[in-house]
Amino acid sequence: MDYIAKLSTEFNIRPEYAGNIIGLLEEGNTIPFIARYRKEMHGSMDDQVIREFSERFDYLKNFSARAEEIAELIDAQGKLTDEIKDDLGKAETLADLENIYRPYKPKRKTRASVAKEKGLEPLAEYILAQEDLDSYPIDLAEKYVDPEKGVETPEDALQGALDIIAEVCSDNAEIRKRLFNLVWLNGVIKSVAADKEAESVYTGYYDFSEAVKKISGHRILAINRGEREKFLKVSVEMPDDKPMSMIRKLMVKAQSPCGDAVNTACEDAYARLLFPSVEREIRAQLTENADVSAIKLFSTNLHQLLMQPPVKDRVVIGLDPGYRTGCKVAVVDGTGRVLDTDVIYPTHGEAKIKESQQKLLKLIKRYGATVLSIGNGTASKETEIFAAEVIAMSGKSDLAYMMVNEAGASVYSASKLAAEELPELDLTLRSAVSIARRLQDPLAELVKIDPKSIGIGQYQHDMPQKRLGEALDGVVEDCVNSVGADLNTASPALLCRISGLSPAVCKNIVAYREENGKFGSRSELKKVPKLGPKAFEQCAGFLRVAEGKEALDNTAVHPESYKAAKALLELLGYSAKDLSKGGIKDIKDKVSDKHSVAEKLGIGVPTLNDILDELQRPGRDPRESLPQPVLRTDVMGMEDLHEGMEMTGTVRNVIDFGAFVDIGVHQDGLVHISQICEKFIKHPSEVLKVGDIVKVKILSVDLNKKRISLTMK
Numbered sequence: 001m002d003y004i005a006k007l008s009t010e011f012n013i014r015p016e017y018a019g020n021i022i023g024l025l026e027e028g029n030t031i032p033f034i035a036r037y038r039k040e041m042h043g044s045m046d047d048q049v050i051r052e053f054s055e056r057f058d059y060l061k062n063f064s065a066r067a068e069e070i071a072e073l074i075d076a077q078g079k080l081t082d083e084i085k086d087d088l089g090k091a092e093t094l095a096d097l098e099n100i101y102r103p104y105k106p107k108r109k110t111r112a113s114v115a116k117e118k119g120l121e122p123l124a125e126y127i128l129a130q131e132d133l134d135s136y137p138i139d140l141a142e143k144y145v146d147p148e149k150g151v152e153t154p155e156d157a158l159q160g161a162l163d164i165i166a167e168v169c170s171d172n173a174e175i176r177k178r179l180f181n182l183v184w185l186n187g188v189i190k191s192v193a194a195d196k197e198a199e200s201v202y203t204g205y206y207d208f209s210e211a212v213k214k215i216s217g218h219r220i221l222a223i224n225r226g227e228r229e230k231f232l233k234v235s236v237e238m239p240d241d242k243p244m245s246m247i248r249k250l251m252v253k254a255q256s257p258c259g260d261a262v263n264t265a266c267e268d269a270y271a272r273l274l275f276p277s278v279e280r281e282i283r284a285q286l287t288e289n290a291d292v293s294a295i296k297l298f299s300t301n302l303h304q305l306l307m308q309p310p311v312k313d314r315v316v317i318g319l320d321p322g323y324r325t326g327c328k329v330a331v332v333d334g335t336g337r338v339l340d341t342d343v344i345y346p347t348h349g350e351a352k353i354k355e356s357q358q359k360l361l362k363l364i365k366r367y368g369a370t371v372l373s374i375g376n377g378t379a380s381k382e383t384e385i386f387a388a389e390v391i392a393m394s395g396k397s398d399l400a401y402m403m404v405n406e407a408g409a410s411v412y413s414a415s416k417l418a419a420e421e422l423p424e425l426d427l428t429l430r431s432a433v434s435i436a437r438r439l440q441d442p443l444a445e446l447v448k449i450d451p452k453s454i455g456i457g458q459y460q461h462d463m464p465q466k467r468l469g470e471a472l473d474g475v476v477e478d479c480v481n482s483v484g485a486d487l488n489t490a491s492p493a494l495l496c497r498i499s500g501l502s503p504a505v506c507k508n509i510v511a512y513r514e515e516n517g518k519f520g521s522r523s524e525l526k527k528v529p530k531l532g533p534k535a536f537e538q539c540a541g542f543l544r545v546a547e548g549k550e551a552l553d554n555t556a557v558h559p560e561s562y563k564a565a566k567a568l569l570e571l572l573g574y575s576a577k578d579l580s581k582g583g584i585k586d587i588k589d590k591v592s593d594k595h596s597v598a599e600k601l602g603i604g605v606p607t608l609n610d611i612l613d614e615l616q617r618p619g620r621d622p623r624e625s626l627p628q629p630v631l632r633t634d635v636m637g638m639e640d641l642h643e644g645m646e647m648t649g650t651v652r653n654v655i656d657f658g659a660f661v662d663i664g665v666h667q668d669g670l671v672h673i674s675q676i677c678e679k680f681i682k683h684p685s686e687v688l689k690v691g692d693i694v695k696v697k698i699l700s701v702d703l704n705k706k707r708i709s710l711t712m713k
Contacts, residue, residue, distance in 0.1 A: 001064045003057065011053055017042045018053075025054055030499040031474070032481035033538045037558050040604035047478045063094055070101045077104055087173065095281070099173040112167035115160030118149045123157060124164035126258075133256040137161070158261070165265035169251055170273035178250075179278050182242050187212040187282065191223050191232045202226035212236065212282060217290030218656040221459040224287060236279045244270060291463050293656070297685065298468070299475045301456040301654055304690035305405075306479040309623045310441040315339070315369040317360070318436025320409065320428070321383035323347055329360070330432035331367050335489070336440055338422065339367055341429045346386035347379055353386070360390050370398050371631065373439035375406030375431070381637075388634050400631035402439055403662060405652065408446075408453035409434045417448055417493055439629070443483060447476055448493040456690060458655045480542075482622060484556060487525070487543040488518045500538025505531050521548045522559055544619060551579035555614035564601040565611050571597070574615075583617045627693045638665050641701045641708065649710075651692040659688045661696055661710055669708035671696060676712050 008018035020041040024034050031054060035047035042050065067088050074080045084100065091097045107113060115124070123144050127137050141157035151157050169175060193206035205226055210219065226232035247266050252259050313334040320328040326348070331340040340363060344356035363369065372387050374380060380403065387401045412418050413430035422430050437445040451472030452460055460468065480497035487509075490498075495506040508529045513519065522540050525531055531539075541558035548554070550562075557565050569575060572590045591597055591612065598608040614620075630650050649663040659676070660668040671694075676687050688694070699709040 001060060003060055006060065007053065007057060010056065011049070013043060013045070017045075021045075021050060021053055022057060025057065028534065030477075030538050032477060032499040032542065036481070036556070036610075037541055037560075037607075039606035039610075044606050047482075051474050051478070063097070066094060066097055067091065070097055074101070074104045079104060096173070096177070099176050102173065102176075103168070103171040110167065111160075111163040115163045118151050118160055119146065120144055120151070120157055120160040121164055124161040124168075127161055127261050128165050128168065128258075130253040130256060130258045130262060132258055133254060136257045137261040162261060162265040162268065165262060166269035166273060169247065169266050169269035170277070172250070175247055175250055175274070176278065178246050179243055179274060180281060182246065183236065183238055183275075183278055183282050184212055184285075186238060186240065186242065188237050188239065189215055189220075189223070189234070189283075189286070190237055191226065191234045194230055194233050198231060200226070200229075200231045202229075202231045205232055212286065215286065216656060217293040218458060220286045220290040221294065221462055225459070225462060234283075236282050238275070243275070247274075291467070294459055295463055295468055295471045297458065297654065297656065298456065298460055298463075299471050300685055301690045302451055302454060302472055302475045303479060305454070305456055306443045306446055306476065307483075307623050307626065308442045308691045309626045309628055310443075310621070311371060311439050311629065312441075314371050314440070315367050316371045316373050316436040316440055317363060317367075317369045318432040318434070318439075319372060319374045319383055319387065320406065320432040320435055321375055321377060321379035323379050325428065327356070327379070327383055327386075328429050328432040329363065330429060330436050331363055331369060332433060332436045332440065333367075334440075336437045336444070338425070338433055341425060341432065343429075347382045356386070357390055357393060360387075361394060364390075364394055364396070364399065370396075370400070371439060372399075372401035373404050373436045374401055375409060375435045376403050377406050388632075391633050400633050402629055402631050404435050404438050405454075405456075406431070406435055406438075407456075408449040409438075411453045412449050415448070421491065443479055443623075444491065444494055447480060447497050448491070451476055456653050484542050484544050487522070487545050488513065490543075498539050498542050500535045501531075502535075505535060519545055519548070521545055521550050522553045523550075546619065551576040551618065552614075555579075555618045557611055557614050561603065561607060561611060564603045564607070565615065567601055568597070568608075568611060569615070571600070579615065579618050584615050587615050588612050626691070629691075630693060632664055638667060638701055638703055638706065638708065641665065641698050643698055643700060645698040647696055647698070649694055649696050651688050651690055651694060654684050654688055654690060656683065659684050661694060663696060663708070663710070665708070667706050667708055669696065669698075669710040671710045671712055675699070675710065678713060 003022060004015050004019045007022070008015040011018070020038075021034065024038060024041065029038070031047055031050050034042070035045065035050050045053075071080060071085065071088055074084060087100050088097065091100060115121070123141060126132070126140065132140075137158050138154050141154040141161065144157040145151050145154060151160065188209050189212050190209040191205045196206060202222065205223055208223075223232060223234055227234045244267065247270060248263060251266050252263050315331065315333055318330045318332065322328065326343045326345045329342040329344055330338060332338055342359055342363065344359050345352040346356045347353075372391070374383055374387055384401070384403065391399050391401065409431040412434050413427045418427065418430045418434075422433060425433070434445060434448075446454060452465070452468060477497050477499070480494060481499050485494050485498055492503075492506045492510050495501055495509055496503050501509075505528065508531065509525070512528045519525070522543060522545055525536055525540065525543070537560070541556055544555075545553040552562050552565055566576065569578070572587065574584055574587070578584050591608075594605050594608055598605045601608065603611075630648060647663045649661040649669070651659050652662050652668055653660045658670050658672040660670055662668050671684075671688075673681065673684050676684055681687060694712060696710040696712055699711050701708055
């Protein structure tokens with residue numbers, strides 16, 4: 001297969017770009033490195049597109065390998081013809097390849113295989129040829145009667161032959177492909193209740209039907225789950241005779257007794273073999289599409305969550321709510337260092353509440369805390385009310401709180417990583433530390449948790465876990481590398497997400513740092529055991545040294561481009577010292593002809609643009625330009641809401657049918673897709689993303705079901 005030609009067409013890029021990306025991938029370069037530091041080689045494609053390119057390239061390689069394997073397997077049977085070779089060459093998907101291989105694939109015992117063992121294949125071939133226009137198949141079957149082989153009568157022989165023809169029909173690649181397309185375009189997926197009296201969350205699907213080609217992914221995932229939990233029975237139905245008409249055109253050649261027999265065999269094949277098989281394929285494809293869509297949505301939401309702007313340089317008190325065991329408290333400074341911990345009981349009666357108020361007020365005063373970060377789990381509503389009261393009692397105008405998604409905090413607190421980071425703390429207190437740090441720097445803290453445990457998306461536990469994990473790991477890798485990491489403060493969990501660094505090398509970096517003190521430069525990385533030239537090339541540009549000897553070490557300029565960056569500074573009349581003053585704000589204005597300057601420096605224009613960005617704002621964090629999180633000082637309950645009330649909220653999750661928005665009450669409100677904007681949109685993600693600050697209006701409040709309906713119109 002010509003990978004370059006195929007991929008350049010599919011991704012609408014120049015063939016040389018496709019060839020370059022393939023070469024870079026096969027040399028072992030990481031996607032973040034390729035996206036950031038090899039822009040001239042691929043036309044400045046972003047990391048997500050390059051990741052999709054890489055996944056498609058892997059698919060095509062697997063496809064080619066399977067096509068070769070199938071050809072060899074058929075050839076070993078002595079049945080590989082030029083026609084089969086041509087069909088394999090024209091196949092576009094792995095499913096196409098498997099359909100071609102199907103007639104030659106070793107099968108378990110079937111009615112057809114039993115008939116072949118009885119010597120009835122010649123009879124089947126004769127009938128299927130349909131060249132005898134006069135003889136009746138039952139008469140032809142008489143000479144195949146053989147009681148020793150279990151063929152007692154002509155009817156037995158004929159039935160065996162028809163079973164063989166039915167399997168030939170079922171194995172026909174063209175029929176299977178056409179039938180799949182017919183069902184996809186005209187079929188209906190239906191679900192009914194397994195028990196109409198049973199109460200479940202699937203009542204909306206107890207008598208449900210929708211066209212296969214139109215049904216949305218989230219409905220497929222809901223139906224699948226309902227079927228697994230035995231609340232639903234699901235089927236695909238074809239409302240007309242188009243499939244049999246198509247099969248007859250391909251299989252029945254003559255108006256004759258033999259033609260009639262072939263038609264009978266085809267009807268049996270359709271009902272017994274073909275349709276059930278294609279029904280499974282249709283449902284598998286619907287599930288595959290739904291999985292792809294859900295994984296993409298989860299990835300988008302995760303990217304937006306990880307890229308939330310940090311609340312920097314503020315002392316934060318993390319509150320992990322609880323009833324019986326109390327509310328765990330952790331005070332962390334602006335760098336995330338733990339200053340103090342405690343346990344309070346804001347839900348245990350008046351005396352305990354007053355004692356808890358005094359404890360929290362003392363911590364706020366002692367450490368100068370300005371933000372309370374509250375986990376949104378059990379007892380969070382009571383803790384939020386308690387926190388608002390404490391804020392009012394403190395008299396501090398700069399003190400506020402924010403609800404933080406605590407999904408995965410308990411997983412982290414019990415992890416080996418948490419034990420290594422916070423060995424002196426009980427695991428219940430570690431979760432409070434995590435909740436505080438999540439507000440300070442979501443990216444640095446959330447990389448410590450399995451992305452699947454973060455809980456933003458839909459039906460994530462129903463996804464193919466390996467594919468979901470790979471997709472989410474890719475998102476984390478892209479986010480970490482787009483922000484970069486401080487070489488002297490980054491945790492091992494954060495370092496492990498940096499391009500080119502293995503867990504073993506990350507441990508060596510931390511060990512080197514602990515033994516020798518802070519890194520003075522990027523080049524010092526070369527002294528770390530097992531960090532070779534390739535790893536240095538891949539990681540160096542994504543690691544920052546804030547107060548080193550080389551000013552460029554605190555930028556995203558790669559060491560391989562230092563010579564060009566310094567030559568640019570000299571050309572424009574600046575020096576490296578100017579970078580230490582917070583950057584050269586007007587440097588871009590000094591470059592009028594980028595092409596000639598780039599040529600003079602021996603670099604491409606994309607690299608020049610990146611260098612100029614970094615010289616203008618060294619050490620910049622791309623998250624800082626995003627809207628800051630909404631901090632609150634008071635609290636509302638659902639009972640305080642009324643229709644028409646306008647509020648400001650934060651988008652917490654985007655799903656297929658809408659978005660959930662935190663409006664400052666315990667329950668997030670739902671903005672249905674139809675209420676997001678005036679124009680028609682196919683998906684909420686066209687307008688909204690996780691972390692967006694939005695204006696909403698209350699449509700309705702259902703206190704019993706704890707549902708809040710919102711509109712952005």
